[in-house]
Amino acid sequence: MWDSAMAEERAPKLFVGIGNVLRGDDGVGVRGAEIMEGLPLPPEVEVYEAGTALPSLARMLEDRELVVVLDAIDARAEPGTVFCIKPEQLERHMEPISLHELDLSHALDEARLLGRAPRKVMIVAVQVADVSPALKLSLPVKGALLRALGVAVHKLELPLDILAYLALKEGRGNQGNGARTSRMS
16 A cells, blocks of 8 residues: 655655666666666665566656656667657557567556656667677667766756766776765665
8 A cells, every 4th residue: 555654755756777687788777777876866866776577667656756767779770879758759659669668658657547657757768789688788788878877867957977977986087086975776
């Protein structure tokens, strides 16, 4: 049953990573969520690694101000192309282009039926090159992941330059700045 205290504790903004890490580029959303979980995010942003457990996604979407989803897509574009898509744009296509479009649409429909739909949803999608069984992203998708996360960070209205932050975290930037990182989800 729904607990009203749960709604009050929820962060108003949610980043969701969707995908299957066992199928190469299909795991781009999950890999993005893993990176986002390591960023110094403010308490108003929550990260959810949905993976392929999409039936529970509707509960996570409920009553949010903004949801940004990172997912793989097959739009027959150049591998590594990054798209910003509204859910209604996906629903207009007769042929699915998102690898998880149906499950995401169902989760959004469920939240709408309960009167708890997120206020705004944006999908950041990366064109896949290879979704055959593999644990790694292809080079074009791996190269696009940081660009896609940059778009997500911008959509979440975070004052964070993800490329600069990751460079600092990996020791390639100015190590004497005294910056600390924390892990929030």
